[in-house]
Amino acid sequence: MVDKNELRAAFSARLHEALDDAGVRSRGRGVDIHKRLKMVGVHKTTQAISKWLNGEAIAEADSMAALCAWLNVRREWLEYGVLPKAQEPNGKAHQLKVGDQSNVSGILERFGKVPLISWVQAGAWCEAISNFEPYQADSWLSCPVPISDSGYALKVLGDSMTNPGPGRSYPTGCIIFVDPEVEAHTGDRVIARVPRTNEVTFKVLVSDAGRQFLRPINPQYPIIDITEETHICGKVVGSFIPE
Known part of the structure; x- marks a missing residue:
C-alpha cells in the first residue's frame, strides 16, 4: 500500500x-x-x-x-x-x-499526461484507439512511469481487485494507468473486454495447463475464462491511490 x-x-x-x-x-x-x-x-x-x-x-x-x-x-x-x-x-x-x-x-498540455476516461470509453478504446478523441477527456493525469501516446487512466470501481490480505491491492478509487501498446504476459494486471456483454474488466492475467484466465485479486469474485472473443485491451503499468 x-x-x-x-x-x-x-x-x-x-x-x-x-x-x-x-x-x-x-x-x-x-x-x-x-x-x-x-x-x-x-x-x-x-x-x-x-x-x-x-x-x-x-x-x-x-x-x-x-x-x-x-x-x-x-x-x-x-x-x-x-x-x-x-x-x-x-x-x-x-x-x-x-x-x-x-x-x-x-x-495542462499533453506532456507526459494521459486522459482519465470512463470504463465505457475504455471499451471503445479497445475497439479502435483512433475512434476515440482523447483530447475531449475532462481530466488529464501525469503518469509516474513511461507510457505510450495511446495510454490512458481509469478509476477503479468495485473491490474485485482489492486484496483482503497482504500484497498489492487496487481499492475503489485507485487510479490505474493502462498502456495498450505494451504486450501483456502471465502475471500482469490487464484491462480486458469480455465477450457477450462487451464489458471492460480489470484483472490479473494467469495461465494454467495451457489455458489463460482473468483472475481477480479478491477471492470472493469468480475467475473469467479467456476465449477467442476476449480482447486484452492493455497492460496496467502504474497506479496510485488519490487522497
Missing part, C-alpha cells in the same frame, strides 16, 4: 528544493506562493499552501500546474519525483506570466 504521509513529505521536499533553485526566500514562502498563484488566477488559502510546505498535503491539479510553470520544473518530477526535474528548453510546458488571465488548464 502507498503511504500517503510519505508521499506528502516527498512532495514537500521537492517543492522546497524547487523554491530554493528559483531563489525564493525561505521565510514567508507561503505568502510568496499565494501571491504568485493569485496573479495567474489560482486562488488557494494560505492555510492550504502551508500544508504543502509542511508535508501535510499535496497540491491540486491547477496549483500543481501553476507551480511547475513558475518554478520551471516538470510536473512529473514535482508530483511524483520522476526525473528529469527541469522543463525542456523548447517550451513544451506553457510558461505563465504575471497578469496572464487565461484559463490555468491551458498549461
Whole structure:
C-alpha cells in the first residue's frame, strides 16, 4: 500500500528544493506562493499552501500546474519525483506570466499526461484507439512511469481487485494507468473486454495447463475464462491511490 504521509513529505521536499533553485526566500514562502498563484488566477488559502510546505498535503491539479510553470520544473518530477526535474528548453510546458488571465488548464498540455476516461470509453478504446478523441477527456493525469501516446487512466470501481490480505491491492478509487501498446504476459494486471456483454474488466492475467484466465485479486469474485472473443485491451503499468 502507498503511504500517503510519505508521499506528502516527498512532495514537500521537492517543492522546497524547487523554491530554493528559483531563489525564493525561505521565510514567508507561503505568502510568496499565494501571491504568485493569485496573479495567474489560482486562488488557494494560505492555510492550504502551508500544508504543502509542511508535508501535510499535496497540491491540486491547477496549483500543481501553476507551480511547475513558475518554478520551471516538470510536473512529473514535482508530483511524483520522476526525473528529469527541469522543463525542456523548447517550451513544451506553457510558461505563465504575471497578469496572464487565461484559463490555468491551458498549461495542462499533453506532456507526459494521459486522459482519465470512463470504463465505457475504455471499451471503445479497445475497439479502435483512433475512434476515440482523447483530447475531449475532462481530466488529464501525469503518469509516474513511461507510457505510450495511446495510454490512458481509469478509476477503479468495485473491490474485485482489492486484496483482503497482504500484497498489492487496487481499492475503489485507485487510479490505474493502462498502456495498450505494451504486450501483456502471465502475471500482469490487464484491462480486458469480455465477450457477450462487451464489458471492460480489470484483472490479473494467469495461465494454467495451457489455458489463460482473468483472475481477480479478491477471492470472493469468480475467475473469467479467456476465449477467442476476449480482447486484452492493455497492460496496467502504474497506479496510485488519490487522497
